Amino acid sequence: MTPNVLHGVSLLTDHDIYLFKEGTHFRLYEKLGSHTMTVDGMEGTLFAVWAPNARKVSVIGDFNGWDRKAHPMSARLDGSGIWECFAPGVGQGTVYKYHITSRHHGRHLEKGDPFAFAWEVPPRSASVVWKLDHQWKDAAWMAGRADASSLDAPMSVYEMHLGSWKRHPDTWDSLSYQEMARQLPGYLTDMGFTHVEFLPVMEHPFYASWGYQTLGYFAPSSRYGTPQDFMDLVDALHAAGIGVILDWVPSHFPTDGHGLALFDGTHLYEHEDPRQGYHPDWKSGIFNYGRHEVRAFVISSALFWLDRYHADGLRVDAVASMLYLDYSRKEGEWVPNCFGGKENLEAIDLLRRLNEAAYTSFPGIQTIAEESTDWPLVSRPPYIGGLGFGMKWNMGWMHDTLNYFTKDPVFRKYHHGALSFSIWYAFNENFVLPLSHDEVVHGKGSLLRKMPGDDWQKFAGLRLLFGYMWTHPGKKLLFQGGEVAQWSEWNHDAQVDWALLGDPAHAGMRDWIRDLNALYRECPALHQTDFHHKGFEWVDFHDAEASVLSFLRFGKDPSEMLLACFNFTPIPREGYRVGVPRGGVWREVLNSDSRHYFGSGMGNAGAVTAQDEESHARTHTLTLTLPPLGVVVFRPE
Structure with a gap:
């Protein structure tokens, strides 16, 4: 008779545990979570979860009627706080959660797996056992991508949201990963973009968060297909010579009941003190970057996407909120560091370790910081005091430029310095010039509507803005819809207004972007010395x-x-x-x-x-x- 559960089965060695406790194990996804395997001739799944303050942990799911007594887990005896069990007969596609009985007031919790490779389609909230087997076809791209992503190469990035780029006209459903694999690479190639940047693809409970409230740090959203479907999309983009950058959010996470918050009944992943562990802007949890195991979790997530999904870069969201303890807080609402300063020393250390690990393990990739302050040396190596990113979004250029272009031309002569000022600091960092999603939502208006004057002047002004951007030092990033000069703001429940291309003015804007990209890629003067x-x-x-x-x-x-x-x-x-x-x-x-x-x-x-x-x-x-x-x-x- 096959037992319900076996104990004593593990992927973790003593060395793994040592690195985990030290906070330097950056491949935890190979050891924790759910992994299908064969033990003593029995096929099944090994489960491993970190819950040091749990009294009991069990695996529950459809396979056992969600019975918390059917598949108990056992705690390792090495003080790691990791619980394990092997469940025979449990395999690919199994839906599961962890039932945790906390030592803290005996609370009963049902949690998704922090290391799950797949999740149910939201609003369902269970994890799914999944293998990441894939026959990659991008060997040629991977061998040469260091040249495509080097600092002196052209980089023109098309930023996009997977759910709202195109929709089916009959059902209004978003395209799947597979459908996008058939359409997106050809479009980007035709338009001359070198890279695509996806708003966070990692699983998130709330669609309208655009992925920035990430919960599944090791799983692409199941809204658009399986993990292998997303791998096929990356493969198709690489086959077309398009690099893939993933937006990644280590700055905060949602507090949904099935997620990381109060994971074992205690503040495990987040700081207990709300002055450190709660983000007032986004109503979300903040990682405890000083906790070794949490640091290993966060950095493992970053390396996971570079490793298992062949991502060519990570754009790290909201870095400023990580660097400053007083970010978006009033006096008395934050805790100074050990020297009395406002710098988050633990987050600084994490970012440096992250970048060192990423560039060491995956040559040819780039990490890009969205950092909105004047923090020094963001895109400089840690050994000279930098944070170690390859590039940084130039938020100052973006704000100054858009502010200038919104002014009536009659008054622009009084603001001439807003355009020339950017060159004073243009080479302090390796800058990306972003016209991103953040500038065309929440009542800010589309890029076209920001332009003053009549319709002809609006189109001329937008072409001028793009021409200024593409010739200015720095890599380029444009959010979807900008290339067709949308009148409307971005709406995550809609799509790019492709019908506009039937109008010559909008079609002309698309042709302008295509020709700017062509000249930018063809002329060394426009890309070789962006940072010098x-x-x-x-x-x-x-x-x-x-x-x-x-x-x-x-x-x-x-x-x-x-x-x-x-x-x-x-x-x-x-x-x-x-x-x-x-x-x-x-x-x-x-x-x-x-x-x-x-x-x-x-x-x-x-x-x-x-x-x-x-x-x-x-x-x-x-x-x-x-x-x-x-x-x-x-x-x-």
Whole structure:
């Protein structure tokens, strides 16, 4: 007769336990959670869960009628707080939870598995036993991705939300992972994006949180398919030469009853003191970064996505909220560190260890910080005092730029410095320029609606914004819908307004983004030196009266250069003189006012010959026509 449960079966060695207690075991997903295996000729599943303050733990599910007495677990005798059992006959697809009887007032809890590889489709809340077997087909991509993700490579990121990119017109259901695998790679390739960044794919109970209230730190959302379906999507993107960046949230987690909060009846994963363990903005729990086992859990999650899902990068959400103990708190609502400061020393240590482990274990990936303050050295190595990220979102550039573009052109001359200021700090970090989802929700309006003026000026202004972004030093990120110039804000219950592409103005915006990406990828001057001051020179940033800017971009070879000139008013500037360092013909390689993009058609007839006259402290001069609310880009022949 087959027993209900076997004890004494384990994947954990003494060394695993040592590393776990030390907080340096970063592959815990290989040891904890549920793993199918064969023991003494019996197929089944080994369960292991950390619950040090539990009096009893058992596995419950459909397979035993949710009977907490049927499959008891046993506590290891090494003081690790880990409970284990092997359940014969339990296999792939089994729905389960842990029933925990806490030592704390004898509370009875039913919890999902923190290390589950799959979950039920919300609002159902149980974990699912799942194997992560997959025959990967991306060996060629993985072998060469270090070049595609290097700091001197072009990186144009399409940020998107899986549930609201496209929907079925008849049912209004979101596309599945498999359906997206058939549609998304071709679209991104056609548009010229190099990478896609998914808003958190990790399982989350509340769809409208967009994934930022993560609960399943080791499972892709079951709303769109199985773990293997998501692997197929990554495979398809890699086959098309598209890198995959995953938004990942180690800053907070939801307090749903089946999740991490009060996991064993005590504050296990989160700080007990609400001044440290509760986030007032997001009404969620904050990890206890100083607890060794929690640090191992968090870093294991990060490495899991790089390992098992071949992610090429992680965009780490809300880093500022991790770094500062007083983040979004008033005086008296936070606890100083041991030196009396506001810096979260444990979180700093975790981020440094995370980045060291990620770059050591997975060469060719990138970690990207969403960090909204002036914390120094975010994208510099830990050995010189940095946090160790590869890149950082440039939130200052985003806020200053959007604030400028929302102003009536009549008044822009009084705010000219908002555009030139970004270059003063552009090379302090490895910056990504983001026009992200956060800027087109919650009443902020779409990018198109932010632009002042009549409809023609709005479209011209948005093309100008994109032209400024794609020629400015830094990698690029654009949220879905921006490329078709949506009138409406992003709505997670809708989709990109694809029908707009039947209008020439919207189709022109899509073509503009496609051509910007093409030039950006093709011209070393626009991507090789994104993070070095030698790749940028102002020609003139003083002409506030005309609201005109001009600058040069250079590749590693200084002979590779481009000139970009911007007119931020609807008044054409004819006969406008710009100094350049080289004579001969300068080809107009991009003009946002081209009729092809639904502009007015003003320009420079495709090319201008430099005059042998000094201007702007340079040996030659171009006499240009600067179109209204337009950008023109020139390349010397």
